[in-house]
Amino acid sequence: MTTLITARQMIWADVLRLRKKRGFIALVLAAVIAPIVIVTGYNVIQHASDPAAHAPAGGLHNYARLLDMLGVFMGPVAAVLIGAEAGAGDLAAGVFRDNVITGRSRLALFLARIPAALIVCLAVTGLGFAIGLAATFGFAGGLPTPSASLILESAAWLALANAVVCTIAIGVASLTGSRPGTIAGLIGWQLVLSPLLVQSSSLGSLRNGLLDGAVLFLKPGPVSGSPAITMSVAVAVLVLLVWLAVLPSLGAWRTRTRDA
Amino acid sequence: MQTVGLTKRFGERTAVDGVSLVVPRGAAYGFLGHNGAGKTTLIRMLLGLTRASAGSATVLGLPVPAQRAEALARVGAIVEEPSFYPHLTGRENLEIAAAVRGPETRSRIDQVLHRVGLDKRAGDRVGTYSLGMRQRLGVARCLLSDPELLILDEPMNGLDPGGMLEVRRMIRELVEEEGRTVFISSHLLDEVEKTCDVAAIIDGGRVIAQGSIEELVADRAGELVIECDDTERALSLLAGDPTIRNLRREHGGLRMSLVAREQAGEINSKLVTAGLVVTRLEPARRSLEERFLEMTTRLEVAA
Numbered sequence: 001m002t003t004l005i006t007a008r009q010m011i012w013a014d015v016l017r018l019r020k021k022r023g024f025i026a027l028v029l030a031a032v033i034a035p036i037v038i039v040t041g042y043n044v045i046q047h048a049s050d051p052a053a054h055a056p057a058g059g060l061h062n063y064a065r066l067l068d069m070l071g072v073f074m075g076p077v078a079a080v081l082i083g084a085e086a087g088a089g090d091l092a093a094g095v096f097r098d099n100v101i102t103g104r105s106r107l108a109l110f111l112a113r114i115p116a117a118l119i120v121c122l123a124v125t126g127l128g129f130a131i132g133l134a135a136t137f138g139f140a141g142g143l144p145t146p147s148a149s150l151i152l153e154s155a156a157w158l159a160l161a162n163a164v165v166c167t168i169a170i171g172v173a174s175l176t177g178s179r180p181g182t183i184a185g186l187i188g189w190q191l192v193l194s195p196l197l198v199q200s201s202s203l204g205s206l207r208n209g210l211l212d213g214a215v216l217f218l219k220p221g222p223v224s225g226s227p228a229i230t231m232s233v234a235v236a237v238l239v240l241l242v243w244l245a246v247l248p249s250l251g252a253w254r255t256r257t258r259d260a
Numbered sequence: 261m262q263t264v265g266l267t268k269r270f271g272e273r274t275a276v277d278g279v280s281l282v283v284p285r286g287a288a289y290g291f292l293g294h295n296g297a298g299k300t301t302l303i304r305m306l307l308g309l310t311r312a313s314a315g316s317a318t319v320l321g322l323p324v325p326a327q328r329a330e331a332l333a334r335v336g337a338i339v340e341e342p343s344f345y346p347h348l349t350g351r352e353n354l355e356i357a358a359a360v361r362g363p364e365t366r367s368r369i370d371q372v373l374h375r376v377g378l379d380k381r382a383g384d385r386v387g388t389y390s391l392g393m394r395q396r397l398g399v400a401r402c403l404l405s406d407p408e409l410l411i412l413d414e415p416m417n418g419l420d421p422g423g424m425l426e427v428r429r430m431i432r433e434l435v436e437e438e439g440r441t442v443f444i445s446s447h448l449l450d451e452v453e454k455t456c457d458v459a460a461i462i463d464g465g466r467v468i469a470q471g472s473i474e475e476l477v478a479d480r481a482g483e484l485v486i487e488c489d490d491t492e493r494a495l496s497l498l499a500g501d502p503t504i505r506n507l508r509r510e511h512g513g514l515r516m517s518l519v520a521r522e523q524a525g526e527i528n529s530k531l532v533t534a535g536l537v538v539t540r541l542e543p544a545r546r547s548l549e550e551r552f553l554e555m556t557t558r559l560e561v562a563a
Contacts, residue, residue, distance in 0.1 A: 002363060101339065
């Protein structure tokens with residue numbers, strides 16, 4: 001019982017240190033919300049100025065774009081920022097050493113970072129999704145809007161996509177001990193290298209091992225378009241699980257062994 | 261706390277070389293050494309922050325690192341300097357530390373903030389704290405778990421005289437009023453002499469002396485200081501005594517080396533019989549600083 005209470009307190013302590021970092025939270029929110037607001041605002045102005053040439057800013061078509069922004073581009077960027085801060089923030093502040101000398105297991109210190117970061121990450125993603133959803137319906141005009149089941153599926157997919165990236169970022173940050181290195185490396189991988197590799201048909205089935213390919217494959221049907229890589233759901237889930245197992249495990253190992 | 265032959269090597273370099281220490285319970289123990297002498301490395305081994313290359317250690321009677329978690333649950337420590345999240349308030353930083361320590365420690369936050377005199381600034385961000393306040397907040401964090409042993413690495417570093425006095429008083433209170441053991445590493449000899457009961461001197465990774473402060477500063481050669489109403493007469497009376505060596509004037513009195521401590525009584529008797537009024541007669545004390553410099557290799561190099 002005491003262990004559970006301690007675990008819960010450690011998680012909320014990590015949430016506290018993340019959410020109270022105002023500049024960081026502002027950056028994360030800006031990364032997620034600003035593109036939605038800018039794109040929607042631009043579309044609203046265009047539609048208002050020339051309704052015949054430009055479709056309304058909401059509706060199903062814009063909803064698909066919202067999902068891309070939140071699940072493929074800016075959502076993962078925010079997830080990387082949050083994961084890097086959760087994974088290496090205590091090292092950067094020098095507090096990791098003070099936590100270690102309490103005698104608390106280093107593995108417990110590492111594990112507490114994951115749910116804490118996910119709480120923040122999912123809250124930010126959820127807020128972005130809510131704003132986007134409001135725009136989808138509010139500016140739909142006569143366009144079709146997403147069904148309740150599609151919204152639920154999309155929400156689950158967004159949560160999965162960003163949670164996976166965030167957890168991997170925690171692992172990498174814990175492994176390297178560097179926030180800037182993790183942010184630069186993972187954003188470069190996620191936004192530049194991985195999409196290029198997904199599109200490289202010469203790689204053949206090797207592309208099945210890419211995180212991006214698996215995440216995009218699982219994107220909900222009616223708004224997903226044709227995925228660049230086809231695989232079974234089982235393989236996609238397996239790929240996600242491998243990514244989730246390997247990098248966080250390396251982070252946990254490094255947290256346990258590093259000189260504090 | 262005890263170490264036996266504790267050693268730490270970094271490649272070819274030996275940072276701590278077979279250190280054996282015994283830290284008695286309920287005392288303030290000073291661990292003295294120049295910068296780079298191996299003080300922090302030894303503390304890091306004791307706290308399980310780095311592995312020892314050889315030797316063993318027990319903390320509160322428990323072997324570390326084997327029973328590190330149990331031992332450290334009753335230890336509060338600051339290594340190098342207390343680190344905090346600067347964007348959080350003092351109280352929030354303690355809430356985070358309490359969460360890691362365990363649920364029972366949360367209720368002690370107000371108490372420890374009051375104990376170190378930070379209750380009025382607890383709501384301010386740590387980024388706005390002075391170094392002295394951060395040191396006190398560090399001590400508060402140590403006290404959260406109501407520890408039997410506190411390990412403070414260079415607690416006076418960077419403090420102004422007022423801050424040093426505050427920390428010194430706090431340490432003495434922790435020892436005298438609360439019965440805790442406090443282990444302090446420092447290169448500030450004067451502070452250790454004023455604060456600690458027992459000390460060890462480390463140089464080049466080796467402990468070169470340990471014992472009570474009294475023992476460390478005692479003059480083993482048997483130096484005696486005398487003050488009386490007529491220093492010149494006393495000087496001429498004692499000058500011819502073949503058992504007294506190195507007789508000299510010092511600070512308005514006389515200082516001399518004896519063959520045996522028992523001579524002090526005879527000298528007193530000789531002066532009194534000659535009609536002199538002896539106002540002071542005591543074994544000479546050297547400061548810990550003098551003793552430290554005498555022992556450490558830097559003095560050898562300088563010589």
